[in-house]
Ligand code: PRP
């Protein structure tokens with residue numbers, strides 16, 4: 443592989459795969475190979491995407507095989523604790539919190555089992571693929587329990603009598619429900635994260651990292667942002683500025699032939715709901731238009 447090109451590790455098949463690729467496409471990346479292959483070649487950026495198991499992503503950045511990685515906070519934190527326990531330090535730095543991959547690492551017990559808070563954990567066997575995060579959770583609450591570390595299929599451990607309860611990721615809750623388990627306590631709220639190597643990269647590579655970060659910021663801002671246009675009496679401008687959600691200094695344009703009325707254009711950094719439009723109308727606004735924002739660069 444070409445050392446002059448950035449390497450970004452992405453989950454091969456899982457909850458983060460599609461939103462990760464969507465983010466990269468919105469950042470302008472054209473990948474020449476599909477996701478069934480191990481490497482996607484960036485045609486218009488010196489950046490290649492490696493498709494791997496999410497659990498391997500921290501190690502790939504740690505060992506400088508990859509410069510960047512897109513992964514869940516759950517995997518990131520688990521690996522960070524694991525490296526610390528081995529007396530080392532993690533060499534992957536979180537650089538962006540991403541607006542997808544929301545889920546939580548939670549404790550779940552058989553539906554019919556009783557639960558009186560974390561005290562109910564004492565002496566119990568808890569199956570998980572996140573032993574370090576679970577150990578920290580138990581230690582902070584001064585609870586002694588047995589951690590049963592598994593490589594996967596944690597949700598069936600109680601039925602197989604390998605554990606009394608589990609500590610696993612929950613997104614929709616469908617997996618728990620299918621396995622007659624119920625969520626009782628959150629261990630970690632999770633979302634996707636972009637990590638990078640702490641190494642000083644050659645200037646051209648570093649430049650692309652910074653460009654990618656700026657584009658990611660732009661994409662994430664745009665997802666919520668709207669461009670709003672309306673007509674309003676000059677006298678209503680203070681009230682209208684107050685009603686526009688998350689907007690900075692709107693543009694005021696005079697309207698030919700009506701000296702009392704102006705056109706207002708503004709970028710709103712939050713979604714614009716019908717309620718807001720109704721209030722703007724009550725404040726004297728007319729000809730309201732709300733448009734999606736395609737790209738943004740601060
Ligand atoms: C998690 C977890 C459950 C499932 C929960 O696995 O282990 O199986 O997702 O999701 P749900 O609440 O929407 O049913 P994940 O997809 O992260 O795969 P991995 O742990 O093998 O990487």
Ligand code: ZN
Nearest residue numbers: 456495496497
């Ligand atoms: Zn995984």
